[in-house]
Amino acid sequence: MEVQLVTDIQKFSIHDGEGIRTTIFFKGCPLSCIWCHNPETQDYGQQFMWNQEKCAGCGECAGACPSGAVSMDGHKPVTDVNKCGICHTCEEYCLQNAREFAGREYTVEELAAEAVKDQPFYEQSHGGVTLSGGEVLARDMDFVEQLMLELTKRGIRVNVDTCGYIPWKNIARIIPYTDTFLYDIKLMDSRLHQKMTGVGNEEILENLIRLSKSKAAIWIRIPVVGGVNDTDRNMEETLEFLSSHSITPKWIHLLPYHNTGSGKYPRLGQKYQGRDFTTPKESRMQELLDMCLARGYQAGIGG
Ligand code: SF4
Ligand code: SF4
CATH class of the missing domain: 3.30.70.20 (Alpha-Beta Plaits)
Known part of the structure; x- marks a missing residue:
């Protein structure tokens, strides 16, 4: 495909990997997380x-x-x-x-040209470009690979932010161009995962095991949603899963839920279903962080 839909190009992002980054949000996602703060990225069309x-x-x-x-x-x-x-x-x-x-249509050349504008900042800060969404790896993979090729041949390091619910071949295809994968783990209970995101977690966890075996650099990201996955049990099971499969992420980032995206739902003609969710208290986030640190992982809140 010559063009792909993008909802936003965020400049000077500091939360999607190392340094100063440009984050490109592709439209379309195979998950429909109830707490999603970018609901305009879920559907594949404008x-x-x-x-x-x-x-x-x-x-x-x-x-x-x-x-x-x-x-x-x-x-x-x-x-x-x-x-x-x-x-x-x-x-x-x-x-x-x-x-x-x-959703606005962009060609590979247009996206690369936009990203290159901030290359001096990437070089000073060890930053780069992050491909996010939605789910970038659910888009046309010829397009995604071509974009990554254009960026990496200019010396720009590219991170991929993924939900992991995609065919393994899509992930495997872009490993050579990816500096770091930002990989989400949301819930270890697959039935609850299905209820909250629309799909079970088996394929996501299986892909993470395979990605780890490929020796790719991985940052794990866990959105912590009060009343959903902020339990000791979910965190213990997550950490046990990582250690039992010898998955050694460079970082684990715990991302506290916020409802800042709730106002977008009515603008899309949709109802926000996450009214009962809460932002975990700082003390609770610290307890969950301590569980990660106690297992020897480099971990932080936010990021
Ligand atoms: S609603 Fe707006 S965008 Fe749609 S056809 Fe009418 S003028 Fe065009
Ligand atoms: S009616 Fe509302 S949406 Fe339509 S043109 Fe006027 S201000 Fe804009």
Whole structure:
């Protein structure tokens, strides 16, 4: 494929690997985590988003739409996404910037050109580019490999942030171009994993074992969600899994849940299901961190 959909290119990121990085968020993910703070990255296609708080109810969008996809319900524009041809006309007419589409098409050359702009910062800080999402390895792998080739041949180090729920061949294919894998482990109880993310964890754990055997550099990332996986038991089982398979990540990062993405759900016309989740207290995060350190892992909170 010549183009792929990207929802965001985040510059000067310091949380997706070493140093200063540019993080590219690809659209589409095989998981649908209930706590996801980037829900606009889950679907594989472009998606309409409407921000009610910004909308002035002027009706310009309804008047401008060439497909008759927008009608006014009083001062509220109602968009029929089945009629929408994603022509972006209403976006241009909306002076309040209340209308947008998640996902913009990029070529390999466009993404590489964007990433190269900050190469001096990568070199000073031991940083680089992180391919994230969504799930980058669920996109067209010819595209992903070509992008990684373009970046690495310029001397830019590339990290891959993955949920691990993808065919092993996709992972194996990009190992030669990957500096570090940021690999998520969410839950050790597969039934709960299925309930919270939409899929079981067997393939994810199996791929991690194989990746470790390949000697790739791995950072484990664990989103810690209060009321879901912030238990001693889940942490003990995670650490036991790592040690029993001789998986030696360079880092384990514990990422406390936050609900900052909850406002995006209504903009997508979706309901946020994670209202009962809580941000773990600092003391609880420290206890979980101590469990990692006690096993001899280099670990931190955040990152
Ligand atoms: S993107 Fe185009 S077709 Fe879709 S609602 Fe806006 S103006 Fe109408
Ligand atoms: S043009 Fe923008 S501000 Fe006006 S009704 Fe449409 S979405 Fe709301």
